[in-house]
Amino acid sequence: MVSDLSKSKPFYTDVLGASIFREYGGDSIVLGFLGNWILLVTKGGPTVDKTNTEFLLPIDKNKVSHAFTIRVKDCQNSYELLKARGAKFITPPSTNGAETRCFFHDPDRHLFEISEYSS
Template sequence: MSDQQNNPFVDSALTTILVVSDMAASKAFYVEVLGAEIFREYGGDSLVLEFLGNWILLVTPGGPTQDKPDTHFIPPADKNSVSHAYTIRVKDCKKSYEILKGKGADFITPPMDRGAETRCFFRDPDGHLFEISEYRAS
């Protein structure tokens, strides 16, 4: 049994913030291509999405604020240099690939069989990296 008194995250949820350059294009991608649901929108410069039981907050670029005085929110500068990525475990990678490709997802390569795993990668409009992966127990 965990000690609830020493747990700073009782009844909390984790939200990932992604900085996007074009809110309309990102909104269309996350809702229409990935199937995320809009939870709340804030004046065109931020959008809360629920996706696969997780929260994603899309925000437009912004400068420092009083509570983060030296921090700038910027979209990825180089789509080929990744410091954050999502992996979505799927039942059938090739089928998921075909569905997402049909909805406009831009894949780096088609699914590749890597033994116990078949996987492939795609990006959102700003270059945030997603992987779909099918694992087969040996």
């Protein structure tokens, strides 16, 4: 869920490089990203198929329940590219064993990780 499509759309298209597949009435966008789909929707309450369930934005960017992880071939290169496009990283890439990774947030404080695994 996103709070404002006009703020989120440039992040997902210009920073991450996703492409717009379809937009629906100002409250949702379908994006193509690395051979997959990302659906951005604005606030929505319970529905017949998800009674008593509401989508909420993260309240505190330092307390998360999930992260969107993107596996990359070269974490340092991806970090430099995304940083140049405007992504604000928590730290530069860090290597622990065979994995190199770093984290950033979208405009609504959702946590993203780029991760390289070297075998």
